[in-house]
Amino acid sequence: YYKDMRDEAERDRQSGLLRRLSAGGFEVRGDAPEDFGPGPKERYGTNLVEMAVDAMTIARDVDHVILVAGDRKLVPLVRALRAAGVGVTVATALDVPVAIRSADTLLAAADDHIDFTRHLLSDTSSN
Known part of the structure; x- marks a missing residue:
């Protein structure tokens, strides 16, 4: 999971998710607020570059990648993964506001693509 935390408030908002991911065996990567130093902070970018480098590195050893992301x-x-002969599936929810759905x-x-909408809208109280 790749996510840069720009400030303490964002880190606090994401803490539950990050704990669950770590407990589930997922590696969490990205910069912490203290990694950015003083001055203006980029809103996006660093984590996407790191993810792209990692994806191209593992592309040598896999036939298919499932990307749970939506950023254009x-x-x-x-395109680079497909040119390297690696299939790509985007996992997303399509029936959500345009601002948060995959481009x-x-x-x-x-x-x-895999559409998770029906899973998001299903009744989870019995699970």
């Missing part, structure tokens, strides 16, 4: 900035990564250009660049 990842289109060049998807259409990212979905178009991938081989396929």
Whole structure:
């Protein structure tokens, strides 16, 4: 999981998710607020570059990648993976506000997508 934490408030908001991911065996990568130093902070970027480098590194050893992301900035990564012969599926929720759904250009660049909408809307009280 790649996520840069720009400030303490963001780190606090994400803490539950990050704990669950770590407990589930997922590696959490990205910069912490103290890594940015003084001055203006980039809103996005560092974590996407790190993810792209890691994806291209593992592309030598896999046939397919499932990308759980939605940022259109990842289109060049998807194109590079496909050019390297690696299939790409984008896992997303499509029936959500446009501001948080995967970019259409990212979905178009991938081989396929998985729509999690029905899982998000299902009744989880019995699980």
